[in-house]
Amino acid sequence: MTEETAPQDGPDGPDGPDGPDGRAARPDREGGAQAARPAGPAGDPGDAGARRGGRWRRPGPQQVPQPHPAAKGMWRGDAGGPFAQMTVMPGRMSVRLRLTLLYGLLFFMAGALLLFVMSVLMANILGNVKVIGFGISDAEAAELQRQFVEQTMRQLVGRSLLALGGVGVITLVLGWFVADRALSPLQRVTTTARRLSESTLHERIALEGPDDEIKELADTFDAMLERLGQAFDTQRRFVANASHELRTPLAINRTLLEVALGDPEASDDLRAVGRTLLATNARHERLIEGLLLLARSERELTARTPVDLAEVAATVLEHSARREHDNDVAVHPELTPGTALGDPVLLEHLVSNLVENAIKHNAEDGGELWIRTGMLEGYATVQVENTGPVVPAYEVERLFEPFRRLNADRVESAKGAGLGLSIVRSVVLAHRGAVYAVPRPGGGLIVTVRLPPGQPAA
Missing domain, CATH: 1.10.287 (Helix Hairpins)
Known part of the structure; x- marks a missing residue:
């Protein structure tokens, strides 16, 4: 593998398709046979990562991946915040x-x-x-x-x-x-x-003045805000009710099955059926948790705090190492500090879904996984690379859709519900970041997430 410097932002700037926007800058387009050290501004932790041997995957000359469509144009930030961007096109008169x-x-x-x-x-x-x-x-x-x-x-x-x-x-x-x-x-x-945003939908324009076309537009906008507020309230109530009504019966079923399996007088046939039902119940629980998380992550963030992605990744890897089915995958962490501005719980779910997705869809024998964190060109970045089956380039976009997996559209027992990358995308967009995914040469996938940077916590 060779090394190359990080490509620079294109003429579109940080707010265009090649920049962080909803949706990110271009250097995260990995997937080629080349690699490069993290290239960020002077003093970035990414420089330290390079000295420690961290390597960011880069696209080859014939593989220039494009961002997921949902991430295009999403790098906007809150109005008045440090990432606020004007959307005036170059050369366009006001x-x-x-x-x-x-x-x-x-x-x-x-x-x-x-x-x-x-x-x-x-x-x-x-x-x-x-x-x-x-x-x-x-x-x-x-x-x-x-x-x-x-x-x-x-x-x-x-x-x-x-x-x-x-x-x-x-x-x-x-x-x-x-x-x-x-x-x-x-x-x-x-x-x-x-x-x-979702938390400020109670505001209204309440335009005063003559009853002309502009006032009619403002009143129409206020009416739309009223309908949006009602829709968000309905969604919040549904999520709360679904969280209770759907998870409680499954928890009761799990308890009953565990008690039945713990009976020393249970027959072998009963134990086999119980284990099958317990596994099915667990899959249903994961599906419901994934749907609830997906609904939550698609909502606007009301508060953001500095979160070190290296600490989040270390915590996720520690939990993953305790699971037996993850022990046959060799994990190669390359973690350097990278502080993002966002919701700690959602960011932990983001990294967890990336890691679990890379483990579940890895090679059957001798699977490997690389996870890298750090600051890349001023943005908090996490990248997960795994071995596995060959992923056609035209299939990558579909992987971000709910209930979609490679060569499968239905829920399967061994591979989960197909919500992993959908949740990742929703969390990234809620943080005004961008996510890229490209096929890995030889099989597997390389997923890179870029998030707005935050000041390290004191």
Whole structure:
């Protein structure tokens, strides 16, 4: 394997397809036969990771993976926060500027038309003026009349154009402020829309003023917020009710089965059936937990705290090592500090789902798993790579959909419910990050998550 420097952000910048956005920067597009050390800003923990032997997977020259569609354009951040980004496209004029130019253009066109009409009328009036002289011939009088008309028209047109230009500049300035005043209600609507999240849906624009089209737009937006608030309240109640109504019967079933299996007089057939039912019950519990977590992770975060991804990964690996079915997979941790800003519980579920997905879909014999954390180009990054079956590039996108696995669309007993990467994607998008997945040469998958950085906890 060779090493190469981290590619730089493309012309789209950090807010485009090649940047962190909803959805991340480009260096996380791994999957080629090349690797590189973490390349971040000077002083990044990623530099320390490079000295300690950490290696970030890179795409080969013919493998430039694209971000998952759900991650595109998602790097926005909260309005007013450190990651707030303007969504104005390069070279696009604002409505205020267009209105100002329209005002100016209409004024100049009207002024030019008025000047033309005035010139025609003045020329007609001056044409009727007769020069009367003494001691000059009629030809000389006609020449003097022509010169008088030309000189008068030149002065009239020149001074009129000068006045038109001066008044036109004043009109543009006044048009700029008039357009700003006319668009101020729309700016209020835009500011409110950017600030809103699930926790602030109670806010309203409540625009006052004349009953015009802009007020109608604001009232319509307020009505939409009311419906959204009701929808989120309904979802919260459903999640709470489902959490209780679905998990409680399964917990009771598990207890009854465990008691039955603990009976020393139970027959072998009964024990076999009990173990099968217990495994089925456990799968149903995991499915319900996954669905509830998926519903929770798709909601807007109300609070964010600094979380070290290295500590989260270490905790997840410690729990994973205690499970018997994980012992046949060789885990290679390459953990360096990488502080993200987010929800600690959701981030632990994110890393846990990445690790469990990599273990379940690993090679049957001699499986390996690599997990890397750190700061890469200023962003908190976690990357999980595993051996396993060959994943076609066209199948990668489908893996992020709920209940989807490679070559299977139904819930299977051994591989889980197919919610692992769906939960990962939802958690990443809730954190305004981005997730990439590319096939690993020789089989397996490389999944990279980039999250907004946070200051390390004191």
